Amino acid sequence: MSEFINMGGYGFYVWSSFGIAAVVILANIIEPILHHKNALKEADDFYSEES
Amino acid sequence: MNTFLTLIKRDLVLAYRGRGEAFNSLIFFGLVILLFPIGISASEKLLSEIAPGLIWIAALLATMLSLDNLFKEDFQDGTLEQWAVSQHSLISFAWARLFSHWVITSVPLIIIAPLFALSLSLPTDAIGVLIVSLLLGTPLLTFIGGIGVALTTGLKKSSMLLPLLVLPFYIPVLIFGASAVDVAADGWSASGQLYILAGLFVLGITLAPFAVATSLKVSVSQ
Amino acid sequence: MNIIIKWYYRLGAPLWFYPLAGKLIPWVTALFLLFLIPGLYMGLVTAPADYQQGESFRIMYVHVPAAWMSMLVYFAMAIAAVVALVWRVRMAEIMIISSVPIGASFALIALLTGAFWGKPMWGAWWVWDARLTSELILLFIYLGILALYNAFEDKKTAGKAMSILTLVGVVNLPIIHYSVVWWNTLHQAATVTAFDKPSIHIDMLIPLLLMATAFKFLFLLVLLLKMRANLIEQDIHSGWVKKIIQDKQKLEENNHV
Numbered sequence: 001m002s003e004f005i006n007m008g009g010y011g012f013y014v015w016s017s018f019g020i021a022a023v024v025i026l027a028n029i030i031e032p033i034l035h036h037k038n039a040l041k042e043a044d045d046f047y048s049e050e051s
Numbered sequence: 052m053n054t055f056l057t058l059i060k061r062d063l064v065l066a067y068r069g070r071g072e073a074f075n076s077l078i079f080f081g082l083v084i085l086l087f088p089i090g091i092s093a094s095e096k097l098l099s100e101i102a103p104g105l106i107w108i109a110a111l112l113a114t115m116l117s118l119d120n121l122f123k124e125d126f127q128d129g130t131l132e133q134w135a136v137s138q139h140s141l142i143s144f145a146w147a148r149l150f151s152h153w154v155i156t157s158v159p160l161i162i163i164a165p166l167f168a169l170s171l172s173l174p175t176d177a178i179g180v181l182i183v184s185l186l187l188g189t190p191l192l193t194f195i196g197g198i199g200v201a202l203t204t205g206l207k208k209s210s211m212l213l214p215l216l217v218l219p220f221y222i223p224v225l226i227f228g229a230s231a232v233d234v235a236a237d238g239w240s241a242s243g244q245l246y247i248l249a250g251l252f253v254l255g256i257t258l259a260p261f262a263v264a265t266s267l268k269v270s271v272s273q
Numbered sequence: 274m275n276i277i278i279k280w281y282y283r284l285g286a287p288l289w290f291y292p293l294a295g296k297l298i299p300w301v302t303a304l305f306l307l308f309l310i311p312g313l314y315m316g317l318v319t320a321p322a323d324y325q326q327g328e329s330f331r332i333m334y335v336h337v338p339a340a341w342m343s344m345l346v347y348f349a350m351a352i353a354a355v356v357a358l359v360w361r362v363r364m365a366e367i368m369i370i371s372s373v374p375i376g377a378s379f380a381l382i383a384l385l386t387g388a389f390w391g392k393p394m395w396g397a398w399w400v401w402d403a404r405l406t407s408e409l410i411l412l413f414i415y416l417g418i419l420a421l422y423n424a425f426e427d428k429k430t431a432g433k434a435m436s437i438l439t440l441v442g443v444v445n446l447p448i449i450h451y452s453v454v455w456w457n458t459l460h461q462a463a464t465v466t467a468f469d470k471p472s473i474h475i476d477m478l479i480p481l482l483l484m485a486t487a488f489k490f491l492f493l494l495v496l497l498l499k500m501r502a503n504l505i506e507q508d509i510h511s512g513w514v515k516k517i518i519q520d521k522q523k524l525e526e527n528n529h530v
Contacts, residue, residue: 007328007329008322008327013393014389016389017385017389020386021386032498039506042506043505047515202421202437202438209424215416216417216438219410266437270434273430
């Protein structure tokens, strides 16, 4: 297992890369979901005001 | 064709009357170049090494900034709209406007550039190449920049947006232009870079006006 | 033929596209994970270590798919830009603006992971060679497109301006792709091409293809999510949103009753 983390001495570089990729990808999935939620909420408020 | 020539004549006359403005970009060009010996180092060796890129970058910045209000007046007083709906070609209009702008702003710059090149200790062999590269490159910069200006004409607060849009597309021109002068300064032939610049020049001059005209239509339709 | 026309119009109409996208999202997510997990496992664990680069080559399994996607996304945006300008399809404009963040993110991942790969292997976090520089330019082009779109208040004008800018930027793609051929560059030349047998070992190739496919589904997933969000936000006053909201509200009332 520790060999896996160590990656033949390059552990820092390999895991930083995968880590950065993971963070950026997660942000790209979460942001639209939140954006969508907010947009729905605004629409909900807008149409609740009308009635 | 008549419209085209009339437009050019009109722009040149207007520019002559307001010739202070054309000088501004020339002065800007000189000042930018001036900053480097002052701010970095006045050593001949260093300056002659960075001279090609420096002159090119200064020319690039001067051209880009001078383009900023190219269509603004016409947009605000409604002339642009008239052009867009008239039977006259918006493409001709774009071409004429960009060409006049180049004559007014870049040609003096190209004439002055060798003086600054000497002040930066650029080897004299390279000055010919410098002039050719600027002759090919500055129209490209004007025409490509024109696309960015046309896209942003209608915007009210567009601070910094034009450079943001236009600089990524300037970079290939800068690469070949500066590289041409650079290899000439080392004594090699710059024909490869100059041929590529010439190719880009032809592509840019012919295609950009279409993009400019389309962008102007979009801005006017706002 | 009729069915093609029917779907062409449906995809272009928010009323149809929105729920359709919503139904597709779980499936696309499943496909994304289906390719991601074996790809990651094979790439990180079972693929044999490189002779020269040792374990650090595994960075390739995020770096290369991200770089490929950064260009593929832009290419898709360019096609959508043509559709938007020539046939005036608004949904195409929404597709473009929804693709920009993920496209820019792929470029960012490629640049950063490339730096982490370059440092141990070639001794430098960054060099100004043709491929790195043109990928950086691509990132700036993405950001410029985003800035232009956000500068316009009227989103219809914004969409048209953005389409024009996208098409002007498409010249950058061949430059990046061929930069390693045209210039002497530090960056590795292509080992996987569309037509030739790849010069990479098959045990290293399969995880790469799995990750590349996973990233394609990732793009599709993010695109669908973002398009739904943008559609609601931009069409908040329109009839189809009203219908959806009111259906939702009725559903909630029924649940409370």
